[in-house]
Amino acid sequence: MKVLLIHAKEFYYKARSKAIPDAEKLDQVPETLSLENVLVAFTSVEDVDTQSPRDVSRKAALDIADVASKVGAKNILIYPYAHLSNRLAPPHAAINILQILEEELRSVKNGSYQVYRAPFGWYKEFRIHCLGHPLSELSRTYTPQTITRPKIEKKYFVLTPRGEVYEPKEYLEKASREMKILIEKEALGKEIGEVENPVNELCAKFGFEWEPMGDYGHMRYEPHASLLVDAVSEYAWLLARNLGIPVLKIRGTNMFDLSSKPVYEHAQLYGDRLYELWTDRKHLVLRYAACHQQFAMLKDYVLSYRDLPMGMFEVADSYRLEQSGEVTLCFRLRRFYMPDLHILTKDLEEAVKISEKLQEVIHREAKRLNQEYYAVYNVTEDFWEEKRDLLLELIRRDGKPALIALYPAGIYYWVVNVEYHIIDAAGRPREIATYQFDIGNAKRFGIRYVDENNEEKYPVIIHTALIGSVERYIYMVFDSAVKTEQRGQTPYLPTWLAPIQVRLIPLNPKDEQQMALAEKTAHVLETNLIRVDIDDRDISLGRRIRDAAREWIPYIGVIGDREVKTGTINVTIRRTNDRIALKPEELLQKVLEDVKGYPRVQQTLPRYVSRRPSLVYLEKSISLTSNQ
Numbered sequence: 001m002k003v004l005l006i007h008a009k010e011f012y013y014k015a016r017s018k019a020i021p022d023a024e025k026l027d028q029v030p031e032t033l034s035l036e037n038v039l040v041a042f043t044s045v046e047d048v049d050t051q052s053p054r055d056v057s058r059k060a061a062l063d064i065a066d067v068a069s070k071v072g073a074k075n076i077l078i079y080p081y082a083h084l085s086n087r088l089a090p091p092h093a094a095i096n097i098l099q100i101l102e103e104e105l106r107s108v109k110n111g112s113y114q115v116y117r118a119p120f121g122w123y124k125e126f127r128i129h130c131l132g133h134p135l136s137e138l139s140r141t142y143t144p145q146t147i148t149r150p151k152i153e154k155k156y157f158v159l160t161p162r163g164e165v166y167e168p169k170e171y172l173e174k175a176s177r178e179m180k181i182l183i184e185k186e187a188l189g190k191e192i193g194e195v196e197n198p199v200n201e202l203c204a205k206f207g208f209e210w211e212p213m214g215d216y217g218h219m220r221y222e223p224h225a226s227l228l229v230d231a232v233s234e235y236a237w238l239l240a241r242n243l244g245i246p247v248l249k250i251r252g253t254n255m256f257d258l259s260s261k262p263v264y265e266h267a268q269l270y271g272d273r274l275y276e277l278w279t280d281r282k283h284l285v286l287r288y289a290a291c292h293q294q295f296a297m298l299k300d301y302v303l304s305y306r307d308l309p310m311g312m313f314e315v316a317d318s319y320r321l322e323q324s325g326e327v328t329l330c331f332r333l334r335r336f337y338m339p340d341l342h343i344l345t346k347d348l349e350e351a352v353k354i355s356e357k358l359q360e361v362i363h364r365e366a367k368r369l370n371q372e373y374y375a376v377y378n379v380t381e382d383f384w385e386e387k388r389d390l391l392l393e394l395i396r397r398d399g400k401p402a403l404i405a406l407y408p409a410g411i412y413y414w415v416v417n418v419e420y421h422i423i424d425a426a427g428r429p430r431e432i433a434t435y436q437f438d439i440g441n442a443k444r445f446g447i448r449y450v451d452e453n454n455e456e457k458y459p460v461i462i463h464t465a466l467i468g469s470v471e472r473y474i475y476m477v478f479d480s481a482v483k484t485e486q487r488g489q490t491p492y493l494p495t496w497l498a499p500i501q502v503r504l505i506p507l508n509p510k511d512e513q514q515m516a517l518a519e520k521t522a523h524v525l526e527t528n529l530i531r532v533d534i535d536d537r538d539i540s541l542g543r544r545i546r547d548a549a550r551e552w553i554p555y556i557g558v559i560g561d562r563e564v565k566t567g568t569i570n571v572t573i574r575r576t577n578d579r580i581a582l583k584p585e586e587l588l589q590k591v592l593e594d595v596k597g598y599p600r601v602q603q604t605l606p607r608y609v610s611r612r613p614s615l616v617y618l619e620k621s622i623s624l625t626s627n628q
Contacts, residue, residue, distance in 0.1 A: 023121030044084035052144035061104035156187035217334030234599035236339030247311035252293030290316035290340035303449035413440030435464035496598035507560035529600035
């Protein structure tokens with residue numbers, strides 16, 4: 001808090017017009033006022049003051065009263081004055097702190113001073129006659145005591161689909177290996193320690209890299225990584241629009257003003273990992289999911305119960321100020337892409353009903369990658385006590401016991417927050433997909449619908465990332481490849497995700513007939529949005545085949561004189577190691593079968609390998625597999 005103290009012979013002000021939409025109502029403070037022998041406290045409430053409003057107000061009140069005593073002022077006027085700081089508190093918080101300051105000043109020395117307060121958020125004219133003695137002009141800065149966010153005490157249980165409740169340690173003997181790992185890490189706090197993880201190497205191999213010229217925890221995406229991000233983003237949208245409910249796809253800003261009350265309150269509930277910045281006297285927060293933007297839009301919609309359930313979707317660039325020791329390539333980042341879906345439902349019962357489809361998709365997508373999810377249910381105590389039947393229904397659908405983390409009621413906006421974990425190749429639980437039931441943000445942001453009785457109601461909002469963040473889904477894909485190799489099989493990427501799906505290698509790139517067949521085949525494939533390239537470099541065939549294997553290309557086609565005569569291509573299929581002769585149309589059908597039901601995204605590199613710069617990340621050797 002910054003304060004300029006002026007001891008005035010007389011002071012007069014009059015409120016003229018609102019300076020901000022959230023200006024204080026004039027029925028709460030005088031619209032105009034004239035005082036004599038007054039200590040005027042021109043006051044800027046700063047953002048840091050919101051950490052401990054009472055503490056900073058009490059400090060300021062005691063000091064201001066002490067100055068009033070020394071100069072002999074009988075009146076004290078608190079005059080909001082934003083021009084003393086460029087790091088202001090949000091208006092609603094500033095008004096609250098000024099009210100507390102007024103209250104504290106009234107209580108000093110048993111109310112020895114007449115205390116007044118000018119209205120906040122108004123353009124005001126004022127007239128001042130400063131007395132001009134040594135103490136008549138003073139500046140002050142008051143800093144609140146630093147507070148730490150209280151640690152939330154959680155209770156853990158294991159709940160089975162049959163409704164049995166166990167203490168975590170008690171359940172360990174019954175638990176599967178994977179569930180045991182989850183319980184020990186989440187509920188019992190067992191540290192796994194540093195473990196070499198081949199997934200990190202795979203991320204780097206395919207072009208997911210830290211950006212050394214940026215903030216820690218921010219990645220850059222080379223062409224192969226960029227393709228993977230595009231494809232997964234499209235797939236997340238495909239899954240959302242196929243849920244059987246209306247879903248709107250939007251796009252928004254990544255920056256929100258903390259002076260907006262709902263944004264500020266939501267940010268406070270989120271925690272202490274916010275990316276914050278100041279600009280033009282505004283305190284801004286970078287969004288940590290798509291919530292702010294979607295809620296800002298939904299509050300302007302006129303909704304009926306007939307419109308629900310309905311969803312809104314965005315792949316949101318999201319920012320979380322993770323601690324440096326927790327940042328992990330591809331998994332835990334400070335900037336990432338979140339395919340966020342919010343579904344408006346009439347009530348909790350409808351939310352539980354809709355979530356059945358969400359759970360089905362979440363588990364199906366994990367199984368498609370030969371992965372299995374183990375759930376942590378973060379639940380408020382009131383939901384645990386009053387809605388146990390609904391909770392049990394959710395866990396029955398998962399088909400296996402869940403770890404329950406009980407939270408005090410009312411501290412967050414949700415009553416159920418489900419985290420779906422895989423146990424990765426390094427033996428660590430890794431949260432990927434999620435959904436939660438939000439009962440607070442509709443009211444906070446003013447999102448309403450009209451029910452069957454023509455009454456306004458607040459919907460329950462389901463938050464979900466069906467496949468997790470884009471990067472975490474890719475982490476799970478790479479983890480699946482590592483586990484495949486650990487089983488003694490050739491690691492691979494699903495064809496729909498492979499950056500290059502088909503590579504054509506003419507035995508002699510200078511042979512016109514071989515190149516003609518390669519061009520014809522590439523045209524057939526590209527017309528159907530299959531990602532194909534031609535390795536026309538004048539180097540040995542063995543080197544070109546090894547390079548294709550290093551990129552994990554699903555279909556490698558070699559074209560020589562025999563293939564030109566037969567009109568076929570000698571194709572090696574990475575996943576099965578089969579070698580077969582296929583005509584261009586047959587190769588197309590083979591690839592189309594692989595990618596059926598998945599998005600087809602344009603490739604991120606030129607068709608001809610000879611026309612590409614050296615992609616250094618692809619040259620990285622990793623210990624994952626001898627098969628490159």
